[in-house]
Amino acid sequence: MKEVNDVGTIRLTVPGRLEYRDVAVRAVAAACRLARGAMGAGWTPSEGLDLSSDFDAKLVSAFSEIFNNIVLHSYGLRHGDIETVMWVSKDGITLQMTDSGTPFHLEEVPEPALDTLPDHGLGIHIAKSFIDELSYEPGPPNVWRLTKYAIPASEQASAAAASHAESDA
Amino acid sequence: MNVPISFSRTDTDEQVVLRIGGHLDAVTAPELLPTIDTLVDEKPSKVEVDLSDLDIIDSSGVAAIVALYKRIRAHGGRVSVTGARDQPLAIFKLLRMDRVFSM
Numbered sequence: 611m612k613e614v615n616d617v618g619t620i621r622l623t624v625p626g627r628l629e630y631r632d633v634a635v636r637a638v639a640a641a642c643r644l645a646r647g648a649m650g651a652g653w654t655p656s657e658g659l660d661l662s663s664d665f666d667a668k669l670v671s672a673f674s675e676i677f678n679n680i681v682l683h684s685y686g687l688r689h690g691d692i693e694t695v696m697w698v699s700k701d702g703i704t705l706q707m708t709d710s711g712t713p714f715h716l717e718e719v720p721e722p723a724l725d726t727l728p729d730h731g732l733g734i735h736i737a738k739s740f741i742d743e744l745s746y747e748p749g750p751p752n753v754w755r756l757t758k759y760a761i762p763a764s765e766q767a768s769a770a771a772a773s774h775a776e777s778d779a
Numbered sequence: 780m781n782v783p784i785s786f787s788r789t790d791t792d793e794q795v796v797l798r799i800g801g802h803l804d805a806v807t808a809p810e811l812l813p814t815i816d817t818l819v820d821e822k823p824s825k826v827e828v829d830l831s832d833l834d835i836i837d838s839s840g841v842a843a844i845v846a847l848y849k850r851i852r853a854h855g856g857r858v859s860v861t862g863a864r865d866q867p868l869a870i871f872k873l874l875r876m877d878r879v880f881s882m
Contacts, residue, residue: 628805628806629806631804631805631806632783632802632806635835658834659802659834659835660834661834661835661865661866662864662865664869666866667865667866667869668869670835670866671837671866671869671870674804674835674837675837675838678804678805678837678838678839681805682805722874724874724875725875727845727848727849727876727879728845729841729842729845729846729849730838730842732838732841732842732874733837733838735874736837736838736870736873736874739873740869740873
């Protein structure tokens, strides 16, 4: 994560249990508002969980799915913490989530067959789809990194290609 | 434990409307199961799931709605999902369920 134009770093450690999910989700949502403030959208406090921004909706969705995954599958019935570090800047947000539970192979998680209206196996798919960069390093400790840019990666690539074409002309 | 979910049921001559508000996720979805079980057992012909007041949904919440849909359909009933906005709508669109639920 680039450290230029930082808004700041936020660290949060919660027990890896579902009842702490709401606390963590609200912290990530608040970090999203800070980032959008730095992006020039202005910052406004929110009493409730306001996910009307597409950026917020997608990052919070991805985070909450990974949080669930850690609690339900990595820890299961065991105890452990989930440490989240949020690097917030006007360019976007990177979340690093660390747990000491059972590792797994992310590449072996199958894509859900959406045409069959599945009712399980959707969490990782949601996280991958909504995040610009997603990585997982099995341990323990297991480390997830989720990055969402202010400008979607696809648009950055298009802009870079257009700029390159102009310079060649 | 206070759970940030609200749900209510309204019966009309034509359909049953199930309104779900707040958070429908891995924590709160189990709270909804008894209501869903009762509704399914009644074999309604038409159910509308109103998500106008729903702020956030995760894959567990989606699973609960999909399960309701499949169980109602198994008895020949119809299910529609209305009012989804912001994050819940983004989730349903990603999962291509907006087409299935006529959203």
